[in-house]
Amino acid sequence: MADEKWESAFPVLCKTSSADIGNVCHAVAESFCQDDVISADAFLSTWTLEEWWQVRSVLTDIMRSAVGKGWSKEKISEELGSLDEPYKKVLIDVINVHEASLRKKLLLDTTAVSHAVLSDFDWKLQLAMSSDKLAQLQELLVQLDLDVREAGGDRKRVILEMDKSELGRLISSLEACGKSVQQMTTS
Amino acid sequence: MEEVDRIIVHSLRSIGCDIEEDVQSLRQFSTELIVATVARCLKVISSDLELPSSLPPGMSARFRVGASLANHVQDLGYKGGDLGYQTFLYSNETEIRKIFMFLVEKLPKESSQTADEPLGASVLLHRAICTELSNQLSASWTPTFMKDRGIRSRSKPPGWQREGACCLQYYHSCPTRTPVGTANLSIKLPRETRSYYTSKLPYVTNQTRVHRDTAPSVLEANTLEVAVQQEWETEWNSVGLASRLTQQEFKRRKRERLLKLIRDRLQQDSQRQERGTGPSALNDLQQVMTSIEAQGKSGLSKTKGSRFAHTEKLQYAKDEEKTMAQMGTAAPQDTEEEQERKRQDEVDGLREELHKVTSDLEKLDLEVRKFTASQQQMDEVIMTEEKSAEEKKAAYTVKKRTLDLLPEAEANIGKLQAVVDSSAQRLVTLAKQWESHREPLIQQYRELRQLHSQRESEAEKKLEEIKVFRARMKESADEARRKEELQKQLVSEFERMTKDVNRSAYTRKILEIVANIKKQKQEIDKILVDTKSVQKEINSLSGKLDRTFTETDELVFKDAKRDESVKKAYRLLAALHENFESLIHTVEDTGVVTREIRDLEEQIESESSKKILSNLEKISEDLQQMKKENSGLIAKVKGK
Numbered sequence: 084m085a086d087e088k089w090e091s092a093f094p095v096l097c098k099t100s101s102a103d104i105g106n107v108c109h110a111v112a113e114s115f116c117q118d119d120v121i122s123a124d125a126f127l128s129t130w131t132l133e134e135w136w137q138v139r140s141v142l143t144d145i146m147r148s149a150v151g152k153g154w155s156k157e158k159i160s161e162e163l164g165s166l167d168e169p170y171k172k173v174l175i176d177v178i179n180v181h182e183a184s185l186r187k188k189l190l191l192d193t194t195a196v197s198h199a200v201l202s203d204f205d206w207k208l209q210l211a212m213s214s215d216k217l218a219q220l221q222e223l224l225v226q227l228d229l230d231v232r233e234a235g236g237d238r239k240r241v242i243l244e245m246d247k248s249e250l251g252r253l254i255s256s257l258e259a260c261g262k263s264v265q266q267m268t269t270s
Numbered sequence: 271m272e273e274v275d276r277i278i279v280h281s282l283r284s285i286g287c288d289i290e291e292d293v294q295s296l297r298q299f300s301t302e303l304i305v306a307t308v309a310r311c312l313k314v315i316s317s318d319l320e321l322p323s324s325l326p327p328g329m330s331a332r333f334r335v336g337a338s339l340a341n342h343v344q345d346l347g348y349k350g351g352d353l354g355y356q357t358f359l360y361s362n363e364t365e366i367r368k369i370f371m372f373l374v375e376k377l378p379k380e381s382s383q384t385a386d387e388p389l390g391a392s393v394l395l396h397r398a399i400c401t402e403l404s405n406q407l408s409a410s411w412t413p414t415f416m417k418d419r420g421i422r423s424r425s426k427p428p429g430w431q432r433e434g435a436c437c438l439q440y441y442h443s444c445p446t447r448t449p450v451g452t453a454n455l456s457i458k459l460p461r462e463t464r465s466y467y468t469s470k471l472p473y474v475t476n477q478t479r480v481h482r483d484t485a486p487s488v489l490e491a492n493t494l495e496v497a498v499q500q501e502w503e504t505e506w507n508s509v510g511l512a513s514r515l516t517q518q519e520f521k522r523r524k525r526e527r528l529l530k531l532i533r534d535r536l537q538q539d540s541q542r543q544e545r546g547t548g549p550s551a552l553n554d555l556q557q558v559m560t561s562i563e564a565q566g567k568s569g570l571s572k573t574k575g576s577r578f579a580h581t582e583k584l585q586y587a588k589d590e591e592k593t594m595a596q597m598g599t600a601a602p603q604d605t606e607e608e609q610e611r612k613r614q615d616e617v618d619g620l621r622e623e624l625h626k627v628t629s630d631l632e633k634l635d636l637e638v639r640k641f642t643a644s645q646q647q648m649d650e651v652i653m654t655e656e657k658s659a660e661e662k663k664a665a666y667t668v669k670k671r672t673l674d675l676l677p678e679a680e681a682n683i684g685k686l687q688a689v690v691d692s693s694a695q696r697l698v699t700l701a702k703q704w705e706s707h708r709e710p711l712i713q714q715y716r717e718l719r720q721l722h723s724q725r726e727s728e729a730e731k732k733l734e735e736i737k738v739f740r741a742r743m744k745e746s747a748d749e750a751r752r753k754e755e756l757q758k759q760l761v762s763e764f765e766r767m768t769k770d771v772n773r774s775a776y777t778r779k780i781l782e783i784v785a786n787i788k789k790q791k792q793e794i795d796k797i798l799v800d801t802k803s804v805q806k807e808i809n810s811l812s813g814k815l816d817r818t819f820t821e822t823d824e825l826v827f828k829d830a831k832r833d834e835s836v837k838k839a840y841r842l843l844a845a846l847h848e849n850f851e852s853l854i855h856t857v858e859d860t861g862v863v864t865r866e867i868r869d870l871e872e873q874i875e876s877e878s879s880k881k882i883l884s885n886l887e888k889i890s891e892d893l894q895q896m897k898k899e900n901s902g903l904i905a906k907v908k909g910k
Contacts (some may be wrong), residue, residue: 107469117445119479159508176462184447205441212399221396228440 092141093166099129101169111142118186142174148176150185175216195232202238203230225250273779278370282307285314285377296367301325304366305335305358311373313343329896332359348372359892360885391759406431439482443490446477507740511733819847 099107107126123135130138149159159178160171176223178185205228212218229241245253275295283289287307293299299307302325309321319342325332336355343351350368357365409424414434416422423430449467451459460465478484510520675682822843830837 106470109466113447113472113477116447117477119444176466179460180463180466183450184445203442210399213404267531268524 089141089145089162090164092137093164095130095134096138096141096170097167098134101167101173103129104170105173105177106136108142108174109181111139112146112177112181112185115143115146116181116188116190145174145191146178146185150182151189176269198234200232201229202232204228205230223247227253273776274367274371277776278367278374281374281377282311282370285310287311294372297363299361299366301359301361304361305339308339308343308358308369308373311377312339312346314378315346315373315376321667329892329899343369343373346372346376360888362880362885394762402431405429406433436709441486442480442483443486444478444483446487446491447471448474448491507737511736513728639787 096104099254110121110125121139123132126135126138145159145163148154149162154162156175159175163171163174171180181187207226209224209226211220211222211224223246225245227243227245229243231239231241233239243253272295278296279289279293284533287310289303289307293328304892305325306323309323312319312321313323317413318385321338321342322335326335333355336358340353348369350365357369405424405427409422412422412433414420414436417433420432420434420438421430422433452455452467474488475484477483478487506520510517513520515523604659682689695821823840826836826840826843828842846857
């Protein structure tokens with residue numbers, strides 16, 4: 084099934100020169116690794132928007148399966164079927180260059196299978212000098228922002244403000260979690 | 271004197287006197303400045319005083335101000351000679367210096383005392399925050415479009431601050447790509463990777479979608495690398511070193527172990543799933559299947575189908591009836607009853623059939639069970655039979671042999687004996703051989719074992735040592751860090767200190783001065799001793815002279831009665847003595863006069879340093895002005 088899809092995309096792919104296809108592949112690979120969206124503006128001179136979408140999805144597909152299934156160079160060129168040789172070579176080179184980061188990205192995606200995953204965090208340290216009741220308070224507060232990605236792909240920002248003891252409790256519970264994970268990995 | 275002046279100027283500045291930067295000594299003080307600073311000092315010493323901080327234009331007012339200042343200074347206990355308006359208005363350097371020294375000593379000391387206390391880091395921080403906040407509060411509001419990204423710079427004190435919340439941003443990072451492995455020239459990069467790095471890889475500033483994410487991304491990438499390295503280091507130290515494997519080996523083993531663990535887990539989970547939910551899932555499946563089947567069958571023929579399907583069907587039928595009734599296309603009543611009856615019959619028939627089928631099924635089930643039980647029994651029986659057959663076979667072969675041997679019993683016994691003997695002998699020789707082989711082997715084994723254990727213990731020791739070294743390394747690193755922090759704090763404190771009086775310089779100067787004074791005192795003592803010795807010598811010499819003179823006088827006098835020439839000599843002697851006496855007197859007088867001259871010269875010097883001429887000019891000018899003012903006043907009075 085995938086082969087047919089790929090085969091149908093190859094003529095579209097061949098609209099650009101084999102020198103330019105390297106740039107395109109690099110851009111697609113980088114955007115895939117970074118979970119980023121590339122703007123289609125640069126490519127609209129060669130493809131229509133729809134064709135660009137097709138190209139992008141096929142290229143991502145090829146990279147995903149080539150790295151995910153651990154294909155060798157020969158296997159990749161075999162799987163690419165009817166694509167012209169120079170294009171094949173460029174594609175294989177790009178996959179080789181980006182293999183480590185692609186693999187990392189795939190692994191990250193695989194490990195993030197729980198229904199909510201911590202995707203980013205930020206923290207800030209604040210010093211409350213005084214309050215409405217006390218002139219000299221001098222309380223340290225930490226503000227912790229947790230970016231949580233939920234099962235549906237929605238992002239939610241959880242904001243916690245903690246004083247020293249609360250932070251200590253959070254850290255100790257996290258340490259307990261880490262210890263149990265460590266036990267699992269080392270035992 | 272310069273040192274003293276500098277201290278005085280510094281302390282005057284520190285209490286808030288407006289003294290320009292280039293003023294370094296009291297000689298540069300103008301009359302206005304003197305009056306202003308003295309007034310400021312008096313105000314600081316006793317805050318309830320009412321004094322003008324600048325000199326008024328009128329001459330008489332000036333006079334009054336000077337007089338009041340002199341009064342206040344004397345009230346404080348100044349005992350340095352006569353003090354009056356002239357001291358301030360027509361100043362001379364030495365007097366002003368004395369007054370300022372006195373005033374600076376009288377200044378309250380609290381501020382300097384608090385500055386001397388050692389300050390903790392938190393207090394310093396708090397102070398810094400407070401000053402920063404007060405600075406920000408004192409600044410006036412500016413509209414947002416005048417601040418570039420909320421940053422506002424100020425010139426006094428130099429610095430900048432962020433204002434407003436519109437330009438705050440999250441510390442958000444995205445993965446960045448950097449060339450890997452370019453530092454190690456010995457490993458060759460693949461060609462395509464190299465070409466990617468040189469021509470295709472975008473700059474790190476272009477890799478993030480939003481430019482302000484660049485710095486966080488780079489920082490994050492760095493910390494990530496450091497954290498990974500540290501984690502690996504600790505793991506290697508705690509577990510890896512003890513396992514005595516190479517790093518690659520250790521990593522490989524860990525990877526294998528993890529993979530195995532994950533596989534086991536997954537297998538276990540899937541098994542549990544099959545065991546736990548398998549039957550129920552099967553049941554569900556069966557139910558669904560039967561229901562589908564039943565629906566299909568009921569559509570085709572209404573005589574077959576499970577009860578479930580039928581009840582469902584009934585419900586549907588009822589629903590259909592309802593809908594039919596609602597739609598108003600009511601079917602005739604009798605047909606409905608008929609249908610009902612038919613259905614009832616059908617249900618009964620089906621129920622009977624079902625009963626029958628289920629009972630058949632149960633029977634069959636029972637039979638199957640019986641059969642399986644009997645099969646098992648049979649299997650067991652077969653097993654036991656087989657076993658006994660084998661036993662019997664073995665017994666048979668033994669017995670057959672013995673029976674074969676029976677006819678020539680004697681010879682056979684002898685043969686057997688021989689065989690037994692030879693085999694026994696062979697056993698013995700073999701045992702001997704074995705012993706002879708075993709001995710050195712065991713020896714070797716023991717030696718090797720010992721060697722091994724030694725090595726093990728050595729390795730243990732070395733490991734321990736390594737651990738100790740690592741711990742010490744960490745400790746020393748920590749200590750170094752701590753010391754550095756302390757040093758930083760001290761440096762900052764020191765910087766703060768140097769802004770104050772540079773104490774050490776002063777103390778060094780003071781010590782030098784004290785040493786100088788001591789030396790001078792010693793010299794003075796020496797000179798005194800010298801003088802005393804000279805005095806003594808003079809005294810003894812004059813005594814000797816007196817005595818010799820009287821002796822000579824007597825001798826010559828005695829001879830003079832007899833001899834005329836000697837008489838002359840006596841007279842000459844008396845004249846000589848007188849002349850010398852007068853000479854000594856003159857010398858002494860000259861000494862006194864030179865001393866007086868020196869005193870006078872000193873006096874002249876001191877007087878000339880008092881700027882008498884200029885002061886005189888000033889006084890005469892002021893007198894003129896005063897006269898003018900007076901005449902003006904008189905004219906005013908007359909005019910009235």
